[in-house]
Amino acid sequence: MELRHLTYFEAVARLGGFTRAAESLHVAQSAVSAQVRALEAELGAELFTRTTRRVALTEAGELFLARCRRVLEELDGARRDQADLAAVLSGRVVLAATAVVGAFDLPGALSRFHARYPGVLLSLRSGLIAALLAELDAGTVDLVIGPVHADLPNRFATHRIAREQVVLIAPPGHRLAHGGPLAVTELRDESFVCLPAGSGLRAILDDAARTAGFEPRVPFETHTPASIRELVAAGLGVALVARTVAASPGPAVSVRQLQPAPQHPDIAVMHHRDHRLSAAARACRRQLIELE
Template sequence: MELRQLTYFEAVARYGGFTRAAERLHVAQSAVSAQIKGLERELGTPLFARTTRRVSLTEAGELFLHRVRRALDELDGARGDLADLAAVLGGRVVIGATAVVGSFDLPGALARFHARYPGVALSLRSGLIAGLLADLDSAEIDLVVGPVHHDLPSHFSAHRIVDEEMKLILPPGHRLTRADPVRFADLGTESFVCLSAASGLRAILDDAATRAGFQARVPFEAHSPASVRELVGAGLGVALLARSAAVAPGPAVAVRSLRPAPLHPPIGLIHHRDRRLSAAARACRRHLIAL
């Protein structure tokens, strides 16, 4: 039994005759007829009832057609998988990531992807979430790993990876280190260190302060969570940070819980909803969300 015989058989059944099937297949009608006759001899039963006016499936043909179409669908799927694999092996993926990715081991995940697909040109950019989303919007990067804020634009799609929580960090010896949790209302007289006014972290701080009845004073702006921690460690203020950044190696700071605790957005994998990912980027996305 040959693939060509199955393809010709399915075409005759689909188009209701040898002539139309031959036209669609761009072959001679005699070739189609010969292949079908050979298939029927091999199976030992007629697949079509032929009259001078029409061709119709026999009961055996109906049963056989179901199996043939399933086999051809599987074959088409296999061809697609192999085409995707070929594209992945020679593809390129650019990932943007914020400094805060919670407990997600992004370096380890990328290392495992690189070991599986060594031919993929894999690169990583870091930055704040707003800038990375702008790069995603302009197609400069393929995927973003970072906090998924509630106001994420609708043309982005996000898959949650891990949860994260917010902590307060204080300089060593600060008056509030004796309390745990710290009441947010008790921070009204403090100087805060934070990321830029356009950052998601600043929006969380401002909202939490407003709910506590005061306006947060931010005399010190930093470009990264690590810089926030350095300034707090030097005694220049207090700060809100994601737990993963608060307990990371760095200058000594006191880490405390807050009451009420501001919510930190979950860490997710974000891609552009309206732009089709390349085969390599799709493979990378599947790899990252499967971990």
């Protein structure tokens, strides 16, 4: 049995006649008829009833058609896979990530992707989530890894890859430097270090403080989680940060759990629903998701 047997048979069944099938396939009608007869001979069953006016599937033809289409669909899928692979091998991916990615091992993920697809030109940008989503809107990045805040517009598709927690960091020797879980109400008189208004971390701080009945004082604003830690270590205030920021290498700070702990958004890989991802970007996204 040859592939063209299946192709010709499916075309006759779909188009309802040998003439139409031949025109669709750009071959002579006699070639279509000959291939279908050869297929019937091999199967030992008539697949069509033929009259001068119409061609119709027999019961055997109906049964065979379902399997035939599954085979052709699988072959089409295999062709697409090969085309995608060729595109991946020579593609380009621009990935952007916030400083906070939870327990997700981004360097390891990028290393594994590069080892699997060494021909892909892979680049990484970093920044705050609002700026990175603007780049995703503009089409200047393919994928973004970062926190999924509640107000994320629906035009961004997400897939969670890690969870995160919020903790308090304080300077060593601070009155809050040691102890068990800490209530947010105990932070009422503290000065905070945080990201600017409009950032996700600032929203977490504002919401937690207001729930506890006070407005947070933020005399020190900075633009990266790492610099928050540096300012706290220098004794300029306390801060709410992601646990991974508190645990990362850097100046010494004391870490306290909060009770109840403010909710931190899940970390996800995001892409724009209206922008078609390249084959290379789709392969990168698959690998990031598989590592969840």
